Structure formats: structure tokens, C-alpha cells
Amino acid sequence: MSTSKTPSERRTHLVRLAGDLFAEQGFRATTVRQIADAAGILSGSLYHHFDSKESIGDEILSAFLEDVLAGYRAAVAGSDDPRAAIERIVRSSTATLDRHRAALTMLQRDWNYFSGQPRFGYLRTAMKEIEQTWIDLLERGRETGVFRADLDARLTYRLLRDILWLPTSWTSSKSWTTDQIVDGLLRLLFDGIKSA
Amino acid sequence: MSTSKTPSERRTHLVRLAGDLFAEQGFRATTVRQIADAAGILSGSLYHHFDSKESIGDEILSAFLEDVLAGYRAAVAGSDDPRAAIERIVRSSTATLDRHRAALTMLQRDWNYFSGQPRFGYLRTAMKEIEQTWIDLLERGRETGVFRADLDARLTYRLLRDILWLPTSWTSSKSWTTDQIVDGLLRLLFDGIKSA
Amino acid sequence: MSTSKTPSERRTHLVRLAGDLFAEQGFRATTVRQIADAAGILSGSLYHHFDSKESIGDEILSAFLEDVLAGYRAAVAGSDDPRAAIERIVRSSTATLDRHRAALTMLQRDWNYFSGQPRFGYLRTAMKEIEQTWIDLLERGRETGVFRADLDARLTYRLLRDILWLPTSWTSSKSWTTDQIVDGLLRLLFDGIKSA
Amino acid sequence: MSTSKTPSERRTHLVRLAGDLFAEQGFRATTVRQIADAAGILSGSLYHHFDSKESIGDEILSAFLEDVLAGYRAAVAGSDDPRAAIERIVRSSTATLDRHRAALTMLQRDWNYFSGQPRFGYLRTAMKEIEQTWIDLLERGRETGVFRADLDARLTYRLLRDILWLPTSWTSSKSWTTDQIVDGLLRLLFDGIKSA
DNA sequence: GATGAATGAGTCTTCATTCAT
DNA sequence: TATGAATGAAGACTCATTCAT
Numbered sequence: 001m002s003t004s005k006t007p008s009e010r011r012t013h014l015v016r017l018a019g020d021l022f023a024e025q026g027f028r029a030t031t032v033r034q035i036a037d038a039a040g041i042l043s044g045s046l047y048h049h050f051d052s053k054e055s056i057g058d059e060i061l062s063a064f065l066e067d068v069l070a071g072y073r074a075a076v077a078g079s080d081d082p083r084a085a086i087e088r089i090v091r092s093s094t095a096t097l098d099r100h101r102a103a104l105t106m107l108q109r110d111w112n113y114f115s116g117q118p119r120f121g122y123l124r125t126a127m128k129e130i131e132q133t134w135i136d137l138l139e140r141g142r143e144t145g146v147f148r149a150d151l152d153a154r155l156t157y158r159l160l161r162d163i164l165w166l167p168t169s170w171t172s173s174k175s176w177t178t179d180q181i182v183d184g185l186l187r188l189l190f191d192g193i194k195s196a
Numbered sequence: 197m198s199t200s201k202t203p204s205e206r207r208t209h210l211v212r213l214a215g216d217l218f219a220e221q222g223f224r225a226t227t228v229r230q231i232a233d234a235a236g237i238l239s240g241s242l243y244h245h246f247d248s249k250e251s252i253g254d255e256i257l258s259a260f261l262e263d264v265l266a267g268y269r270a271a272v273a274g275s276d277d278p279r280a281a282i283e284r285i286v287r288s289s290t291a292t293l294d295r296h297r298a299a300l301t302m303l304q305r306d307w308n309y310f311s312g313q314p315r316f317g318y319l320r321t322a323m324k325e326i327e328q329t330w331i332d333l334l335e336r337g338r339e340t341g342v343f344r345a346d347l348d349a350r351l352t353y354r355l356l357r358d359i360l361w362l363p364t365s366w367t368s369s370k371s372w373t374t375d376q377i378v379d380g381l382l383r384l385l386f387d388g389i390k391s392a
Numbered sequence: 393m394s395t396s397k398t399p400s401e402r403r404t405h406l407v408r409l410a411g412d413l414f415a416e417q418g419f420r421a422t423t424v425r426q427i428a429d430a431a432g433i434l435s436g437s438l439y440h441h442f443d444s445k446e447s448i449g450d451e452i453l454s455a456f457l458e459d460v461l462a463g464y465r466a467a468v469a470g471s472d473d474p475r476a477a478i479e480r481i482v483r484s485s486t487a488t489l490d491r492h493r494a495a496l497t498m499l500q501r502d503w504n505y506f507s508g509q510p511r512f513g514y515l516r517t518a519m520k521e522i523e524q525t526w527i528d529l530l531e532r533g534r535e536t537g538v539f540r541a542d543l544d545a546r547l548t549y550r551l552l553r554d555i556l557w558l559p560t561s562w563t564s565s566k567s568w569t570t571d572q573i574v575d576g577l578l579r580l581l582f583d584g585i586k587s588a
Numbered sequence: 589m590s591t592s593k594t595p596s597e598r599r600t601h602l603v604r605l606a607g608d609l610f611a612e613q614g615f616r617a618t619t620v621r622q623i624a625d626a627a628g629i630l631s632g633s634l635y636h637h638f639d640s641k642e643s644i645g646d647e648i649l650s651a652f653l654e655d656v657l658a659g660y661r662a663a664v665a666g667s668d669d670p671r672a673a674i675e676r677i678v679r680s681s682t683a684t685l686d687r688h689r690a691a692l693t694m695l696q697r698d699w700n701y702f703s704g705q706p707r708f709g710y711l712r713t714a715m716k717e718i719e720q721t722w723i724d725l726l727e728r729g730r731e732t733g734v735f736r737a738d739l740d741a742r743l744t745y746r747l748l749r750d751i752l753w754l755p756t757s758w759t760s761s762k763s764w765t766t767d768q769i770v771d772g773l774l775r776l777l778f779d780g781i782k783s784a
Numbered sequence: 785g786a787t788g789a790a791t792g793a794g795t796c797t798t799c800a801t802t803c804a805t
Numbered sequence: 806t807a808t809g810a811a812t813g814a815a816g817a818c819t820c821a822t823t824c825a826t
Binding site: 024025026028029108109110112113148150152154155156158159162163166167169170175176180181184185187188189190191192 | 220221222224225304305306308309344346348350351352354355358359362363365366371372376377380381383384385386387388
């Protein structure tokens with residue numbers, strides 16, 4: 001992944017600035033000049049801290065995926081109850097949103113670009129672990145009768161994973177708190193919109 | 197909206213080619229040269245058919261929104277039953293996916309880019325009508341007791357609209373038919389994943 | 393090697409202009425802007441004709457090597473006399489100098505740069521054929537008693553090949569005609585500087 | 589020439605490191621960062637020792653020329669025999685090669701660059717002395733019948749000077765010892781490749 | 785309608801150099 | 806002496822667009 005030695009504060013600050021721009025405009029649509037402008041330096045000066053625009057992206061993406069995977073592993077580790085595990089995943093995922101808006105936006109908008117490059121091979125690896133986790137939980141829940149018997153695990157996973165990551169794009173309009181979103185999601189997820 | 201004077205077959209063909217590329221790579225990431233290559237002509241020659249890359253995008257987006265709005269209006273017009281209307285919307289939306297993958301991808305990935313330009317003002321207008329339609333239906337369903345009483349109409353709308361458009365990005369992996377996706381969505385939407 | 397379809401006259405002209413600059417300054421020290429300036433266009437416009445600076449170099453180098461190898465093969469093909477063959481090589485090489493000054497200078501000054509790139513792999517291949525030709529001739533001449541018995545074929549080859557290509561760098565100072573140089577070289581080569 | 593006030597050991601070491609890189613890659617193709625990396629310091633820190641990259645080059649080149657000129661003068665001073673003097677020049681030149689590979693490579697590859705700058709004016713001066721020495725020797729040898737009567741002194745000088753400096757570029761392939769090269773050169777020079 | 789050639793503004797990146805600490 | 810951060814000018818290359826033929 002990234003060679004994160006002991007990132008100086010300056011460097012960390014620059015990554016944050018870049019991340020904000022990536023979140024707003026996407027990775028490819030953001031120019032190094034915009035990043036440099038935000039930092040009040042010349043664009044060439046960025047290369048004192050990073051050896052390429054992509055290495056900034058790398059730093060953001062790998063940090064995000066480490067966090068996400070940690071959340072998934074912790075959610076599964078606790079107990080045997082699939083429903084409880086899914087709820088923990090949803091809650092941890094949503095919590096991660098705020099810290100990693102940039103990464104999420106980058107993946108949503110430029111997935112093809114990143115996943116095609118060898119350098120970002122870890123993206124596919126991580127996604128596979130995430131997928132496997134969901135599918136295991138959904139199938140286990142189905143077998144133990146907690147979830148509907150006709151549930152298509154893979155299809156449901158695809159839907160849920162993407163749904164979970166949707167609200168990132170909204171954060172500009174601060175209409176809802178994170179808690180509201182999580183609860184709305186969980187209700188929708190488990191119970192649908194029908195009244196009981 | 198679009199300046200579709202005499203949409204000669206050649207022109208229509210070019211728009212389709214461009215759309216395929218936009219769907220794959222996004223609007224901004226697609227170069228006019230790639231479009232021209234796909235058509236077997238030189239990039240400059242495209243300008244005999246369109247006066248800019250954006251006018252191609254315009255053509256694609258406006259056609260899409262006309263279709264979508266028509267679907268929404270038809271869905272609502274039929275009856276008073278909110279649940280039936282929503283099901284019609286979902287079914288019509290999903291049907292539109294195949295015909296308008298390019299437009300959806302463009303909106304998902306470059307919404308900020310388009311919606312910021314006066315030329316694409318109709319995007320915001322159309323979105324507002326879509327939003328209003330959903331909210332009306334959800335609130336009516338809540339009031340008549342068909343939907344849960346604690347349903348946040350606006351939040352649910354945001355979630356549902358985006359969810360509805362998610363599967364567009366998947367089409368590369370032909371794992372499911374459109375029908376499968378629609379049914380999965382409707383079940384999730386109305387009933388959640390819990391077993392009865 | 394290079395994909396030389398049907399090089400337009402414009403393209404050919406540009407290659408010549410670039411070659412002149414490469415010959416004077418070396419490949420790496422020459423900027424695309426200088427080439428464009430020489431052609432009276434903007435630097436970006438060069439990329440309408442070539443997809444990279446290196447592809448211009450490729451065009452120049454591969455044309456040169458084809459010419460050189462043709463000369464070597466023809467020189468060897470004629471007869472069995474090593475001394476005559478070497479004389480033909482020297483004469484043909486020197487004749488090639490004028491047409492390919494740029495290529496020679498590029499190889500002399502930036503050999504490490506080019507030979508390290510896969511794209512220019514044919515450079516090593518060609519050099520090997522050249523080396524083998526010399527060594528065969530020298531060894532045959534030694535065995536048949538035409539050349540000195542203590543001649544180190546490989547060492548002599550290295551010296552001779554490089555010596556043969558030296559005068560390219562001088563052409564700025566038009567002190568000698570090509571014929572003078574060839575004759576001087578041949579005398580030095582066969583007889584040394586000692587008086588008989 | 590060079591501003592070698594107090595050539596501390598550190599400084600001398602740095603010059604040697606730089607020289608190695610210059611010899612491998614050429615002066616212009618070597619970056620100050622590479623030099624600093626080789627020394628284990630940051631590139632900016634080099635400027636505590638030298639006020640510019642060129643001043644490092646200056647140090648290397650002027651040391652070389654002093655050495656070479658000393659060799660030439662000593663070679664001529666000894667006796668009146670042109671042939672003996674030339675042999676001494678060749679032997680001393682070749683001996684200098686090992687100590688000054690960097691300088692030679694720099695001159696071979698970037699002569700135009702250096703000789704064009706006022707700061708390196710001494711290069712032209714030194715070259716003129718070298719040229720004059722050769723021409724004197726060759727003409728004297730021709731007049732006294734030691735060398736061929738039809739020898740073009742200037743042309744032969746140009747050839748010989750460059751030939752003498754050729755083997756520098758080979759040192760990567762350690763196929764021959766310096767002695768072997770010298771002997772090969774001298775035999776070629778005096779006797780040619782023909783068998784007696 | 786299409787080609788071939790060009791523009792001009794902008795992209796990421798490199799590199800010698802400077803300087804406060 | 807060295808570091809860490811920056812400059813500023815330049816480098817190769819991209820791309821939407823224009824236009825004479």
C-alpha cells in the first residue's frame with residue numbers, strides 16, 4: 001500500500017486538503033494546482049511531499065480500506081448472530097463515512113480508473129473480503145431463518161454495500177444527522193417501508 | 197433543451213457511440229477523440245455534427261430526463277394507491293436503465309459538473325419534480341397507514357432515488373436480469389430482509 | 393520498430409528538423425518546444441504527428457540501423473576477402489554518416505538512455521549483428537594471414553566501430569570532405585601512421 | 589578555474605560521488621538529487637559545499653585538464669623523438685583515464701554545453717594546447733621521415749585525440765585491462781592491422 | 785461531410801536553487 | 806553543516822476546438 005513512514009504534520013495536512021477536493025470534485029477532476037492553491041504553495045512544491053498525485057490518492061484510499069476492514073472484522077468477531085453483525089457493520093460503516101468521505105467519493109466516481117492500475121491492486125483484494133463477509137452473514141441468516149428464505153445473497157450484498165455508501169455524497173446538504181441516516185437505513189434494511 | 201433539429205441516423209449513431217463511452221468512463225473522462233475513434237472518423241469531424249462535446253451530453257441527458265419524467269407521470273396518473281404507484285415507478289425506472297445507462301452514469305459521476313452549468317439548468321428542474329413526486333407518494337402512504345408512521349419522507353426519498361439508480365453501474369457484470377434486480381429491489385423496499 | 397505507414401511530407405519534414413537538433417544538442421537535451429519552434433508551430437501541435445518525443449527518436453534510429461545493417465550485409469555478401477569487406481564497410485559507413493548524423497549523435501550521447509528502454513530493444517539486436525560481422529571478418533583475416541596474428545578481434549572491433557562513428561561529431565567544422573576522412577581512416581586502419 | 593579553497597575531505601568525497609554519476613549518466617542527465625542521495629544527504633544540503641551543480645563540474649573538469657596538460661608537457665619535454673613522445677602521450681593519457689573517467693564522459697557528451705559557457709573558457713584554451721602539441725609532433729615526424737609523407741596532421745590529430753578518449757566509455761564492460769587497451773591502440777596507431 | 789493541420793490553455797511532473805530553523 | 810519546505814522556470818504531453826482544403 002502506501003509507504004507511510006512518519007507522516008509529518010505538513011504532509012498530513014496536505015492529504016486532508018487534497019481529500020476535501022477529491023470528495024467534492026472527484027480524484028481525476030481535481031488538479032494538483034487546486035490542491036497546491038488550497039495549501040497556499042506552488043503546484044510543483046507538492047512534489048516535495050508526494051511523488052505523484054496518485055500517491056496522495058493511495059494514501060487516502062489505503063487508510064480508508066484499513067479502517068473499513070477493521071470495522072468489518074470487529075463486527076463479525078463479536079458474536080454468532082448475523083443480524084447483530086450486520087447492524088454493527090452498518091453502524092461502523094456509517095461512522096467511517098465522516099472520516100473518509102474523500103475515499104468513498106473517489107471509489108464511487110473513479111473506481112474504473114483506480115482498480116485498473118496495479119498500484120491499487122489492494123482495492124480489489126479488500127472489496128473481495130468485504131463481499132465475502134456480507135455473503136457469509138446473509139447466507140447464515142437465511143439458513144438460521146432470521147432472513148427471508150428467498151434472499152439472493154449476492155444481489156442483496158451488491159445492493160446493500162452500495163446503499164451503505166450512498167449517503168457520503170449528500171453530506172453537503174446537512175439535512176440529517178448521521179444517526180438519523182443510520183436508523184433510516186437499518187429500518188429500511190430490516191423491515192422495509194411497509195407498516196407492520 | 198437539446199438542439200435536435202434533424203437527428204440524422206449518422207448523428208443518432210454518434211450519440212449512441214458517445215453514450216457507450218460515457219457510461220463506461222464517465223463524461224469528463226471520455227475524450228472526443230475516443231468518440232471519433234469509435235466512429236472511425238477524426239475528432240475534428242465530430243464538429244460537423246455537434247458544436248461541442250457538451251452538446252452531445254445535452255442530447256443524452258435531456259432525452260433521458262424526458263423519458264424518466266414521462267414514466268413518473270404515468271405511474272402517478274393511473275390510480276390513488278401510493279404503493280402501486282411506487283411499484284410502477286420502480287418498474288419503469290428500471291426499464292429505463294437499459295436505454296439510458298450513459299445518462300445515469302453521467303449524472304452519478306459528474307452531477308456537480310453538469311448541474312453547475314446554466315445550460316443544464318433543466319437537470320435541477322427535473323430533479324425537483326422527481327423529488328416532489330416521491331415525497332407526495334410517501335407522505336400519502338404514511339397518512340393512509342400503508343407505510344410506517346415513523347417514515348422520514350425526504351430521507352427515504354433520497355435513499356430510494358439513489359438506490360434505484362445504483363444497478364446501472366453494475367451492468368458490466370451480467371449476473372442478474374433486470375427483472376431479478378427489480379424484484380429484489382421491491383422486496384427489499386417493501387419488506388426488508390427479515391423473514392416474516 | 394516504428395510504425396511508418398505512409399509518412400506524409402509534413403511528418404518527414406518534422407523528423408528532419410528534429411534530427412538536426414538532436415545531432416547538435418543530443419536527444420535528451422533537445423526540447424519538443426525547440427523542434428516545434430524550428431517548424432514554426434506550437435509544441436503541442438507536434439503531437440498531431442507523433443505520439444511522443446521518443447517516437448521521433450525511434451523513427452530516426454530505426455531508419456539508421458536499417459541502413460547500416462544493409463550496408464554491412466552488402467559489404468560481406470560480395471566476396472570472401474576480409475580486407476575488401478572491411479574496406480566496403482568503412483566506405484559504406486562513412487557514406488551513411490551524412491544521411492544519419494542525428495542517429496549517430498543520439499547513439500553516442502544517449503546510448504544508455506535508449507538501450508535501457510524496451511521500445512528500443514532493436515538497438516541491442518542490431519549492435520550484436522554489427523559486432524559479429526566485424527569479429528568474423530577480423531578473425532578470418534587473421535587466420536588467412538592478411539591481418540596480424542596477435543590481433544585481438546573483440547578489442548579491435550570495439551575500437552574500429554567507435555572510430556568509424558567519430559567523425560560524425562565533427563561535421564560542423566567542414567574542414568575535410570567525406571572522401572578525405574575515409575581515406576585517412578583506411579590508411580590509419582590498415583597501415584598505421586608509420587612510414588613503410 | 590575552480591574555487592578549491594579548502595577541499596575538505598567531505599567535499600572531495602562529494603566530488604568523487606558526483607563524478608561517478610557524471611561518468612555513468614553524463615553531466616546534464618545527472619540530477620543534484622542523485623548526487624545528494626549517493627551522499628546520504630538532502631539535495632539542498634549540497635549547496636553548503638558548492639554554490640552550483642556547475643561548480644562541481646568545474647572542479648572535475650579543471651582537475652582533469654591540469655593533469656592532462658601536465659602529461660602532454662612531460663611527454664614532449666623529454667626528448668626530440670616524435671614517435672617516443674607520442675607513445676608517452678598515449679600511455680599517459682590512458683593512465684589518466686581511470687582517474688578522470690567522469691571528466692572525459694562529460695566532455696564527450698556535453699562538450700557543446702560546457703564549451704559554450706564563459707565559465708568554462710579554459711576548456712577551449714587547453715584543447716588548443718593539446719591540438720598544437722599533436723600537430724607539432726606529427727609534422728615533425730613526417731618531416732624527419734618517421735611518419736608517412738602523405739599524413740594529414742590535423743586530420744590525424746582529430747582522429748587520434750578522439751580515439752584516445754574512446755575507451756573511457758567502455759569501462760563498464762571490464763573485458764580488457766588498461767595495458768591491453770594501450771598496447772592495442774599503439775599497435776593500431778603505428779602499424780595498422782595489416783600483417784607485416 | 786470528412787481530412788489534416790494547427791491552436792491555446794491546461795495537465796502532471798522535474799529540477800536547480802534558496803533559506804529559515 | 807544539515808533539514809524541511811518552498812520557489813520558479815521549464816519539461817513532455819493532452820484535449821476541446823477551429824478551419825482551410
